[in-house]
Amino acid sequence: xxxxxxxxGTSGDLVVDIAGLTRVEGEGSLRLRVRNGAVEEAHLExxxxxxxxxxxxxxxxxxxVIDIVARICGICPVAYQMTAVHxxxxxxxxxxxxxxxxxxxLLYCGEWIESHALHVYLLHLPDFLGYASALELARDHRAAVxxxxxxxxxxxxxxxxxxxxxxxxxxxxxxxxxxTFLRTExxxxxxPLAAALEIALATVDLVAGLVPPDFQREARxxxxxxxxEYPMNEGRIVSTDxxxxxxxxxxxxxxxxxxxxxxxxQARSRDGRPYLLGPGSRLTLAADQLHPTAAAALARxxxxxxxxxxxxxxxxxxAVELVDAVAEAHDVVEAYQPPDRSATPWTPxxxxxxxxxxxxxxxxxxxxxxxxxxxxxxARIVPPTSQNQxxxxxxxxxxxxQVLGLPSDQATHRIEQLIRSYDPCISxxxxxxxxxxxxxx
Amino acid sequence: xxxxxxxxxxxxxxxxxGDDGAAMTACEAVRxxxxxxxxxxxxxxxxxxxxxxxxxxxxxxxxxxxxxxEPGVVLELPLAKLLEDETFRPRSSxxxxxxxxxxxxxxxxxxxxxxxxxxxxxxxxxxxxGLSGPVAAxxxxxxxxxxxxxxxxxxxxxxxxx
Numbered sequence: 001x002x003x004x005x006x007x008x009g010t011s012g013d014l015v016v017d018i019a020g021l022t023r024v025e026g027e028g029s030l031r032l033r034v035r036n037g038a039v040e041e042a043h044l045e046x047x048x049x050x051x052x053x054x055x056x057x058x059x060x061x062x063x064x065v066i067d068i069v070a071r072i073c074g075i076c077p078v079a080y081q082m083t084a085v086h087x088x089x090x091x092x093x094x095x096x097x098x099x100x101x102x103x104x105x106l107l108y109c110g111e112w113i114e115s116h117a118l119h120v121y122l123l124h125l126p127d128f129l130g131y132a133s134a135l136e137l138a139r140d141h142r143a144a145v146x147x148x149x150x151x152x153x154x155x156x157x158x159x160x161x162x163x164x165x166x167x168x169x170x171x172x173x174x175x176x177x178x179x180t181f182l183r184t185e186x187x188x189x190x191x192p193l194a195a196a197l198e199i200a201l202a203t204v205d206l207v208a209g210l211v212p213p214d215f216q217r218e219a220r221x222x223x224x225x226x227x228x229e230y231p232m233n234e235g236r237i238v239s240t241d242x243x244x245x246x247x248x249x250x251x252x253x254x255x256x257x258x259x260x261x262x263x264x265x266q267a268r269s270r271d272g273r274p275y276l277l278g279p280g281s282r283l284t285l286a287a288d289q290l291h292p293t294a295a296a297a298l299a300r301x302x303x304x305x306x307x308x309x310x311x312x313x314x315x316x317x318x319a320v321e322l323v324d325a326v327a328e329a330h331d332v333v334e335a336y337q338p339p340d341r342s343a344t345p346w347t348p349x350x351x352x353x354x355x356x357x358x359x360x361x362x363x364x365x366x367x368x369x370x371x372x373x374x375x376x377x378x379a380r381i382v383p384p385t386s387q388n389q390x391x392x393x394x395x396x397x398x399x400x401x402q403v404l405g406l407p408s409d410q411a412t413h414r415i416e417q418l419i420r421s422y423d424p425c426i427s428x429x430x431x432x433x434x435x436x437x438x439x440x441x
Numbered sequence: 442x443x444x445x446x447x448x449x450x451x452x453x454x455x456x457x458x459g460d461d462g463a464a465m466t467a468c469e470a471v472r473x474x475x476x477x478x479x480x481x482x483x484x485x486x487x488x489x490x491x492x493x494x495x496x497x498x499x500x501x502x503x504x505x506x507x508x509x510x511e512p513g514v515v516l517e518l519p520l521a522k523l524l525e526d527e528t529f530r531p532r533s534s535x536x537x538x539x540x541x542x543x544x545x546x547x548x549x550x551x552x553x554x555x556x557x558x559x560x561x562x563x564x565x566x567x568x569x570x571g572l573s574g575p576v577a578a579x580x581x582x583x584x585x586x587x588x589x590x591x592x593x594x595x596x597x598x599x600x601x602x603x
Contacts, residue, residue, distance in 0.1 A: 052567075071455075071457055074455075122537060133541060134541065138545055138548050138549065142549070145549070156488075
C-alpha cells in the first residue's frame with residue numbers, strides 16, 4: 001500500500017485517486033477503479049472555463065464577443081477569436097479580403113508557434129529526458145531550452161504585431177482587423193521567422209530521436225481538413241472513420257453531456273464514442289496538406305504511422321507542426337500586400353453563426369444565435385480539452401495497468417507524461433498530480 | 442529624457458479571475474506615487490523574456506496573489522527566498538510557475554536577479570469572481586507593501602552601486 005485515505009472498494013478492487021490536478025483556472029482529479037489488474041473506469045476531471053463565457057456574451061455585439069472570448073485562455077486566445085469571427089462572418093455572409101485572410105492565418109501561426117514551442121521544450125521534453133522540470137533540463141541542456149524560448153519568442157512577436165499585444169490580442173474585428181498593416185511592419189517578421197525555421201527543423205530531429213513508452217492503441221481521430229492547406233481557420237470536419245461535415249455542422253455528429261464525476265461537460269459522438277483531437281489527428285488526416293518543408297521533415301522521421309497509434313509521439317507531431325507554422329508564416333510575410341481597407345463593412349442582423357477552427361491542442365467549435373438587433377441571444381463554446389477528455393480517459397484505461405505496480409511517484413510521473421501528451425489545459429503545471437494508491441485486494 | 446529604469450515592477454494576474462486581480466488593483470493605488478526610475482508593467486503571466494529584458498542594473502519587484510498563504514495575509518520577501526519556499530505558490534499560469542520562470546531567466550541570462558516579491562494570500566480564483574472578503578480588505582496593506590518593496594529595492598540597488 002502506497003498511501004491511504006481513499007474510498008475503499010469491494011474486495012478485489014483497487015481504487016486509485018489522483019487528486020488535485022492543480023492549475024490556475026481550477027482543480028481536477030483522476031480516479032481509476034481497478035479490478036483484477038484491469039482498469040474498469042478512468043474518470044478525469046478538468047476545469048472548464050467557457051461555460052461562464054457562454055452566459056457572459058449574451059446581449060453583446062459580435063465584435064465585443066471577439067474580445068471577450070480571447071480572455072478564456074492566455075495561451076490560445078487567437079483560437080477563440082478566430083472561431084468566433086469566422087462564425088459571425090459566415091453567418092452574416094461577409095466577404096473577406098484575401099490579404100486579411102492571409103493575415104489571420106499568420107496570426108494563428110503565431111499562436112501555434114508559441115503554444116507548441118512552450119509545450120515541446122518546457123513541458124514535454126523534460127519528461128522524455130528524465131528531468132523534473134524545464135529548469136532542471138536547462139541546467140544540463142541550456143542550448144535546447146534557449147532554442148525553445150527563441151522559437152516561442154518568434155510566435156509572440158507575430159501575435160504582438162498582428163494582435164496588438166502578446167496576450168489577449170485586440171485587433172481582430174468582424175470583417176477584418178481594427179487597422180491595416182504596412183508591408184514594412186509585416187516584413188519585419190522575416191528574419192525572426194528565418195531563424196525560427198532552423199530551430200523548428202532541428203526540433204523535429206531532436207524529438208524524433210526520443211524513445212517513447214511502449215503504448216499502442218487505435219483512437220478515432222477527428223480534425224479539420226482543407227483541400228489546399230494544412231487546417232487552421234478553415235476546412236471540413238473529418239475523421240479516421242469517414243466522417244465529413246461542414247465546419248458549421250459539429251452538432252450534427254457530436255454532443256456535450258454531463259458526467260457524474262465532473263462539473264464540466266464532456267463531448268462525444270452522438271453514438272457515445274470518444275474521439276481524439278490535436279496534432280496527431282491533424283497529421284493523420286491532413287499530412288498531405290503540410291507545407292513542403294514540414295512534409296519533408298515528417299518524412300525524415302519515418303514516424304507518421306506511430307504518431308497515429310502512440311500518443312507519446314504527439315511531441316513529434318507538434319514539432320512537425322512547428323515547422324509547418326513557421327514556414328507558412330514566412331510565406332505569408334513574403335507575399336503580403338496591404339489590403340485596400342482594414343475590414344469589410346457589414347450590417348448587424350439576425351443569424352445563426354457557427355464555425356470550427358484548429359486550436360494548437362485541437363479543434364474548437366463555436367455556435368451563436370444573433371437576435372433581430374444583431375446581439376448574441378445564445379452561445380455554445382466547445383473547447384478542445386473537453387472534447388478530448390473522453391479519449392484521454394479511454395487511453396488511461398488501457399495504459400494504467402502498466403504502472404499500477406510501480407511506486408506512487410513513478411506511477412504518477414508516467415500518468416502525468418501520458419496526460420501531457422494530449423496537451424490539455426491542466427498539463428502545464430509541472431507536477432499536477434498527487435497519486436494515492438490503496439490496494440484493498 | 443526618461444529616467445533610467447532602477448526598478449521594474451511586474452504585476453501578475455488577471456482581473457477576470459477573482460483574487461487573481463488583486464495585484465493589479467493594489468498597484469493602481471500606488472502607481473502615481475512611485476518615483477521616477479520605477480517602471481510598472483502588467484504582464485498577466487510572467488514570462489522568461491520579461492525578466493531577460495530587465496536592464497542589467499535594475500532590480501525587480503514581482504507582485505502576485507498566491508495560495509499557501511493565509512487569505513488576506515501580505516508577504517514580502519527577497520526574490521531568492523521565492524526559490525526556496527515551497528509553501529508559497531503564486532497563482533501563476535498555464536505555463537511555468539513564477540519561481541521556475543525566475544530561475545530559468547537567471548540561468549539563461551547568466552545573472553542573478555535582484556529584488557523582492559510581494560504576495561497576497563488569495564482564496565477565490567474562478568472566472569468572474571470578484572475579490573474575496575479577506576483579499577478586498579487587504580488591498581491597502583498590499584499597496585503599502587508594494588510601495589515598501591519598491592523603496593527597499595531602490596535602496597538595495599543604490600547600495601550595490603555605491
